[in-house]
Amino acid sequence: MILDVGEKAQDSDVRHFRCIGIGAGPANLSLASLLHGHTELTNCFVERRHTFAWHDGQQMPGASLQVSMLKDLVTLSDPTNPFSFLSYLHAHGRLYHFINAQFDAVPRQEFRNYMEWATRRNQNIVFGEEVLAVDFDDTFIVRTTNGTLRADNIAVGVGTETWVPQHARDALGAHQFHVSDFLHKAASLGGQRVAVVGGGQSGAEAFLDLISRSGTELPRRVSWISRRPNFLPIDDSPFTNDYYMPSFSDYFYRLERTTRESFTRRHILTSDGISEQTLRDIYQRAYMHRFVHGAVDLFAFHPNREVLQVTGDETTGWKLTLAHNDLTGISEDLDVDVIIWATGFRPARMDFLAPLAHRLDREGDEYRVDESFAVMWDGPTDRNIFVQNGARLQRGLADPNLSLVAWRAQRIVDRLRGVSNENHTPSFIEWSAKQVVAP
Numbered sequence: 536m537i538l539d540v541g542e543k544a545q546d547s548d549v550r551h552f553r554c555i556g557i558g559a560g561p562a563n564l565s566l567a568s569l570l571h572g573h574t575e576l577t578n579c580f581v582e583r584r585h586t587f588a589w590h591d592g593q594q595m596p597g598a599s600l601q602v603s604m605l606k607d608l609v610t611l612s613d614p615t616n617p618f619s620f621l622s623y624l625h626a627h628g629r630l631y632h633f634i635n636a637q638f639d640a641v642p643r644q645e646f647r648n649y650m651e652w653a654t655r656r657n658q659n660i661v662f663g664e665e666v667l668a669v670d671f672d673d674t675f676i677v678r679t680t681n682g683t684l685r686a687d688n689i690a691v692g693v694g695t696e697t698w699v700p701q702h703a704r705d706a707l708g709a710h711q712f713h714v715s716d717f718l719h720k721a722a723s724l725g726g727q728r729v730a731v732v733g734g735g736q737s738g739a740e741a742f743l744d745l746i747s748r749s750g751t752e753l754p755r756r757v758s759w760i761s762r763r764p765n766f767l768p769i770d771d772s773p774f775t776n777d778y779y780m781p782s783f784s785d786y787f788y789r790l791e792r793t794t795r796e797s798f799t800r801r802h803i804l805t806s807d808g809i810s811e812q813t814l815r816d817i818y819q820r821a822y823m824h825r826f827v828h829g830a831v832d833l834f835a836f837h838p839n840r841e842v843l844q845v846t847g848d849e850t851t852g853w854k855l856t857l858a859h860n861d862l863t864g865i866s867e868d869l870d871v872d873v874i875i876w877a878t879g880f881r882p883a884r885m886d887f888l889a890p891l892a893h894r895l896d897r898e899g900d901e902y903r904v905d906e907s908f909a910v911m912w913d914g915p916t917d918r919n920i921f922v923q924n925g926a927r928l929q930r931g932l933a934d935p936n937l938s939l940v941a942w943r944a945q946r947i948v949d950r951l952r953g954v955s956n957e958n959h960t961p962s963f964i965e966w967s968a969k970q971v972v973a974p
């Protein structure tokens with residue numbers, strides 16, 4: 536481990552930091568980047584992976600970022616910060632080329648490479664070290680696979696983990712797998728019958744990739760199944776994007792829990808819908824296959840269905856039983872060789888907090904956070920456990936997304952520094968009601 540300037544040893548060989556980050560995905564990378572210039576705030580970010588990765592199993596050719604390139608690690612809170620996407624392009628001498636390329640959206644692989652570059656420029660990020668447990672006496676004691684560290688503050692940024700239905704869990708392997716393994720496991724599906732289950736962006740990209748193959752690499756049939764009533768687009772329109780602004784996040788945070796839950800259900804497509812470009816590509820590909828190339832049986836679309844069960848095995852193939860959401864009592868069977876579960880991600884478990892769990896406030900499945908994303912607890916107020924991307928029901932649909940990473944991380948930095956630098960232009964929309972003061 537390379538140490539930051541100002542690091543001090545408290546015990547003979549236990550290193551002590553003002554802030555230790557757990558995980559180095561975009562959320563904590565943003566914090567690490569914003570902290571980098573503050574040498575008085577000694578920090579260390581511990582990442583269990585041996586090298587940087589960002590959804591590497593889903594870097595399908597043509598996949599692109601679903602948000603503006605300005606929603607990088609730092610720009611929205613500190614546009615002159617050296618860890619910006621523009622700095623990355625400049626450092627690699629490709630600013631002009633990037634402009635000339637006229638991408639509609641930044642290629643996902645390029646944004647991933649940018650973040651990897653940010654980790655290489657930051658000596659406070661340590662790879663190949665997993666946090667196992669966090670305890671507290673007068674500071675946090677962080678036990679990792681490499682030893683023990685101490686910190687005044689912790690920033691948890693462990694992201695999400697894959698989710699598949701219960702009945703699929705024991706069958707996962709080469710013939711049933713989560714879409715996060717797509718690049719590793721879906722390379723050779725030529726001539727096979729494949730089912731993609733899940734009607735979000737990940738399912739759409741998997742389906743598009745499979746029906747875009749040619750010659751012997753083309754599957755025999757690709758069926759796309761979704762619980763949603765149709766293959767629905769992401770709402771990326773201007774007023775909807777207000778939900779992804781700091782002012783809305785603060786407004787949302789102050790709402791009643793039941794109102795927040797209902798809002799999240801109603802507006803899920805603002806984050807989990809499919810980009811229009813992907814939908815267009817799929818539809819056009821389908822048209823070409825069916826009407827121009829005469830491949831009448833290559834694909835099947837099955838929205839509005841729930842997978843009830845899967846039977847079979849790797850040798851004979853799988854039978855999916857589907858229930859139709861509108862037609863009660865009717866089920867359909869689908870025979871396939873391979874199932875790709877694009878059934879999403881859930882917040883990653885934070886088992887390492889178990890020693891402190893009884894001291895931390897909760898709201899449902901989440902730790903209850905304050906306005907600076909610090910978990911409310913019975914410990915000293917100058918000792919904080921910040922949680923990034925772990926409070927969607929408290930902070931809104933933007934919480935797991937890239938939109939607010941720089942703003943959220945800046946709030947954490949400000950809290951650590953004991954300052955408040957927020958100067959955001961308010962929304963056009965009056966989200967809250969103006970209270971009438973009684974005469």
Ligand SMILES: Cc1cc2nc3c(=O)[nH]c(=O)nc-3n(C[C@H](O)[C@H](O)[C@H](O)COP(=O)(O)OP(=O)(O)OC[C@H]3O[C@@H](n4cnc5c(N)ncnc54)[C@H](O)[C@@H]3O)c2cc1C
Pocket residue numbers: 557558559560561562563564581582583584589590593599600601602664665666667692693694695737883887923924935936937938
């Ligand atoms: C394919 C895909 C594309 C996406 N594209 C977009 C997009 O275009 N725009 C957008 O806004 N959002 C997008 N998202 C949402 C995405 O989840 C977030 O952008 C982002 O990855 C969340 O960052 P994070 O840092 O919270 O979590 P992660 O990226 O999941 O990072 C968490 C890190 O913590 C590490 N970790 C976990 N436990 C420990 C431990 N105990 N000790 C040490 N390290 C640990 C993990 O190894 C991991 O590296 C996409 C999601 C997917 C799946």
